[in-house]
Amino acid sequence: MLKPQDIVVLLKVYGLKNEWTYSELAKSLKMSSSEVHAALKRCSTSGLYNDKRRRVLKPALEEFLIHGLKYVFPTQPGALVRGMPTAHSAQPLKDLLVTSDRDVYVWAFGSGKVKGQEIKPLYHSVPEAVGSDPQLYEMLCLVDGLRVGKVRERELAASELKKRLYD
Numbered sequence: 001m002l003k004p005q006d007i008v009v010l011l012k013v014y015g016l017k018n019e020w021t022y023s024e025l026a027k028s029l030k031m032s033s034s035e036v037h038a039a040l041k042r043c044s045t046s047g048l049y050n051d052k053r054r055r056v057l058k059p060a061l062e063e064f065l066i067h068g069l070k071y072v073f074p075t076q077p078g079a080l081v082r083g084m085p086t087a088h089s090a091q092p093l094k095d096l097l098v099t100s101d102r103d104v105y106v107w108a109f110g111s112g113k114v115k116g117q118e119i120k121p122l123y124h125s126v127p128e129a130v131g132s133d134p135q136l137y138e139m140l141c142l143v144d145g146l147r148v149g150k151v152r153e154r155e156l157a158a159s160e161l162k163k164r165l166y167d
Contacts, residue, residue: 002042004073005031005123007065009039010048011139012129014056014165028133030125058165066158070147075120077105077148083112084127086119087144088153090137096156105148119144139164 083106104116130137145157
């Protein structure tokens with residue numbers, strides 16, 4: 001059974017291509033090496049990752065993210081908190097949609113500079129881990145767009161996600 005952090009690990013691996021070690025991956029994601037190893041094992045068992053070739057299986061990942069993620073790892077906007085923008089409140093969806101300043105979604109984060117409704121990230125270390133990885137940040141914001149967005153936001157998030165998966 002997949003865990004939410006498995007998607008974070010998988011998206012990071014996708015961004016790194018084949019140039020990583022478990023230790024480096026764990027350090028960059030603020031996880032332990034054993035957590036990263038277990039995550040990739042679960043992804044392999046689920047058909048999202050080929051552990052022999054160390055490759056993310058893009059068509060399977062695309063299908064899961066677009067059609068299954070919101071059912072397996074749902075979330076709802078919560079209380080107003082200070083944090084890091086996500087979903088339609090961050091790039092790339094922010095420039096594609098017209099939204100109200102009152103309709104801001106954030107991951108709670110102590111050094112965040114934006115106030116908005118809290119969206120629980122897939123893993124507690126996400127706000128810290130994306131600080132040095134803009135590609136992972138965009139991918140996880142698109143994933144949150146799929147998890148909490150309305151129809152238009154989900155369609156745009158799916159389209160942007162496909163572009164990034166197949167570039």
